[in-house]
Amino acid sequence: MPSTTVYNMAGEAVEQLELSEQVFGVTPNMAVLHQVVTAQLVNRRQGNASTKTRSEVSGGNKKPYRQKGTGRARQGSTRAPQFRGGGTVFGPKPHPYHHDVPKKMRRLAIRSVLSDKVANQSLIIVNKLEMETPRTKDMLELLKKLPSSEGKKVLMMLPKRDENVVLSTRNIPSAKVQHVSSINVVELLKHDYIVMTPKTVRWIELVFGEGLSAEEATLKIGDEATAAETSSEA
Template identity: 85%
Template sequence: MPSTTVYNLAGEAVDKLELSEQVFGITPNMAVLHQVVTAQLVNRRQGTASTKTRAEVSGGNKKPYRQKGTGRARQGSTRAPQFRGGGTVFGPKPHPYHQDVPKKMRRLAIRSVLSDKLANENLIIVNDLSLEQPRTKDMLAILEKLPTSEGKRVLMMLPQRDENVVLSARNIPTAKVQHVSSINVVELLKHDFVVMPIKTVKWIELVFGEGLSAEEASKKIAEETPVESGSEA
């Protein structure tokens, strides 16, 4: 069973965490990864590129010159493709680029990336990831203390939205904060390091290991988390 070190925000190793072999210990499936990444990038395309044919461009109602006697090729309109201002032949037209990918393939691709991140020591687990107030300087200090290489792209995945963390990382070009329910292959591959608290790891294991839905996993983690005295239920 794979395991990794758990750090605190001061960059100190405080614990060891055993991870699900089904999620973090598989051999990456490169073929599925390629297919899922391709589909995700294709689905981002709007498909709104459009050109006008000779029937759609304005002008050209009059025959440019007489049919015979000029020695030139016969022409019926100056909006034919060979003329300046004419229509486009076989140009792009709006159409959908959507590609469907089976749910099992998407989940296998995410498990493959997570396993690869862990194997290459690019997955960093922290006991908690929160700030008392939004401050970019504090976030930079945290990233410097954690075992992330300077100048590398870091993706922080939170189990629930924390406005202080989001605002603190907003002005750091190499850092991005994302909710764990938005986990996707492209973002995981685009960033060199992935930082996540233990609650995020549990959510991922419930969803991608045990097959729970995102809502069921969030509800189960909320039930296991003790409510602090004085806080709202």
């Protein structure tokens, strides 16, 4: 069973966290990864490029010169494709670029990337990721304390939105914050290190390991947190 080190906000190793074998310990499927990444990038295209044919270009109703006697090829309109300002032949028209990928393939691609991150020690678990006030300097100090090299791209995934963390990170070009429900293959591959909390790991294991929906996983994590607090008080 794969495991990783859990760090605190000071960058100190505090414990080992066991990870789900079926989520963080699978063999990466490169063919599925390629197909999912291609589909995700294609789906970002708007398909708004448009050109005008000779029937859509304004003007050109008058015959440019008489039919015979000029020694030139006969022409009926200056908006024909061979004239400057004329229409375009076989130019692009607005159309959708959507490429659908089965849900199982998308989830397999996510598991493949996460497993690769664990294998390459690029997954960093922090016991908590929160800030009292939004301050970029504090976030930079935190990133330097964690085992992620300076200048590398870091993606921080939160189980719930923390405005202070978001505001502290938005001016750091090499760092990005997103909610775990927005997890996708392209963002995982774009960043060298992934920073998560144990709650984020638990959410991912529930969704991509046990097959729960995002809403069900969020509710279950909330129930588990409430139960843990109750038992600690008792």
